[in-house]
Amino acid sequence: MMNPSRDCFKMIIVDDEHEIRQGLKNADYASLNIEVVDVCENGLEALKSMDQSPVDILLTDIKMPLMDGLELIQKVSQRHPYTKKIVLSGYGDFEYAKRGIEYGVLDYLLKPLDFEDYYGVLAKTTAILNEEREKLLRQANLERKAKLSAHLLRKNFLGELLRSSLTEETIELDSASAEVMLEMDGTYAVCVLRFQSHPPRPSYDKDSEWGLIVFTLDNLLQDLWDENGYGYHYVDPYNGQCALIVANAEWIGSLEAGRTDLEGELDRIVKALRRFRGLFKSHLAYTIGPIVHRATRIRHSYLDAEFKFEDGPANEEAVRVVSENPSAGNETKTGQTNGKRMVLEVKRFIEHNYDRTITLDDVAKHVHLNASYLSYLFKEITGMNYIDYVTEFRIEKAKTILSESNWKIYEVGEMVGYENPRYFTLIFKKYTGQTPLEYRNTTYKSHAKDG
Incomplete structure (x- = not known):
């Protein structure tokens, strides 16, 4: 296949007459941006050469031993469809030309060769190749942009889905653009994986190192979670916290039945990530949020899973499945007590800093919480944004x-x-x-x- 990144076009010459081969090889190709990479005396030799190193232009005689030019053209059309084929023959039989055209021959030259005609045919051929090369480059660029765009749209959408209160209409529209399949009345849960050094970035990391960590997490979870059909993942670029949206009926069913199937899968994922401990330099822990029955409530499962971390230090493989029932017992009461304590600290911070610009991120860093979680917690405790x-x-x-x-x-x-x-x-x-x-x-x- 033609490689659009090459500077010049590669050409192979096939003719069973030595003098003709040498004469063609020594022609002026530099001005046409062509490089003759091989000269062969029969079709079989040429096919072997092209299979090892494809070319852009094939110039071949018709009548040759072992494999003639028409058979060579036929096989090249099947194996290397982007190669441009030019026939050179001493036989002015129209049937040869017609059969060659059936195999996609670009032009047909007769011996003895008129080099002015020859250079004209090659110029026409390189013009076509240049046009195709530009088209391939444009197509590759568009595909790359589309892929990056889809990835960015998916990342932004999932971040908003987890952090913000979105309407059903917004979810339906944005999920389609982000290529995310969510049923409005579907059943979901969110698992949160985070470094035990959460929430700030580990102090040992330089910006480039941290970027590599986030990139690695994103790609690994794509393979370990999304590609297995379990759901979708999101990696917070600030603190590396990972959210795994469970959209797989099997895992949801295991949660509803009170089984530990999902926990076992999360254990395997965490162990797989441990292979990169030299990069992460911190243990990963996880929690599982409650099951929710609307896509608009995915955010609540995520925030409740986060809340489990704020309820106290999480062990590396600690898992607690929280009921969506608001009267869930002592764990909820303990969480509320810690939440109220955090909100009081936020209010004290505001009281001492109201005379300057203070963003939610500033306050979140002060109390060592994720900003989106703090926003949720503050509203939950005080009733105010x-x-x-x-x-x-x-x-x-x-x-x-x-x-x-x-x-x-x-x-x-x-x-x-x-x-x-x-x-x-x-x-x-x-x-x-x-x-x-x-x-x-x-x-x-x-x-x-x-x-």
Whole structure:
């Protein structure tokens, strides 16, 4: 097959007459970007040469011993369909030409050869080859881009599916683009594998080393999980945490029956990953989230599986299957206690840092939790989104400052973490129904009236 990455086109010459072979070999091919790689005296010799090293152009005589040119052309058409075939013969029999055309012969030249005609035929041949080469390059590039695009779409979709609350319509549309098969009323569970040094990246890793770890995990789980038809996997690029979405009826059935089949498979996967301990340099542990019965609830199984890690140190091969029932006993109560403690620490962090920009990632790093899990936990414990809590806390601080001081409005905004005065005014009015200045004036009037 033609190789689109080569600089010049490879050509083989086949003729049983020595003088003709040498004369053709010594012609000027450089200007046509052609290299003659072999010269053979019969079709059998040429076929053997081409099977070992395929060429782009075959120039062959018709009448030769052992294997004639027409038989050679027929076999080359079957084995090397991208090779361009040119017939050279001293026989002007139209039947030869017609039979050659049936096998895809590009052109037909008669002896004695007119080299002007010869170079013209070769120029036409290389033009066709160049066009095909460009087409192959474009096709290969498009296929590579499509493959990368599908991989990226799948990675982004699975990350959103696990971390965000998606509607059924969004899941249906995005899963199709990401080439992920999910039934809306399907039954699922999520297993979480993580390094015991989770959540921050191990300190020994340089960026390039960490990239290799994530790449290796992604490829291994593709082979060990996705390719076996168990479901889909996602590797968090920040901390290397792996989520395995169980979409296989057999494993779901074993979970529902209370058997340990899935645990045994996870044990095998973890052991397979241990072969790369020199790369990972940390033990892997796993938990299994509850079974859920809607694709929109896959996120809940994932977050509950994460919660099992926050409930205490996980042993390397520890597995606990958590019921989706909210009254699941002491384990749930212990988890709630730890969760409340984490949320209190988050609130203390906000109280001491509200006067500057603090993102959810900043807070998550402070309390050593995954950001998506912290967002879920904070809402679960407080009933409020993290950003709403921070905003309300800042607005309450701003109201106090406005009512008790003469600081300018933009200065008050900066004191509570808003560098943009206009944005501060908009947020303040959204939460209080008044601009900061209106609030201050109302407060002063109220104080004067009370006085």
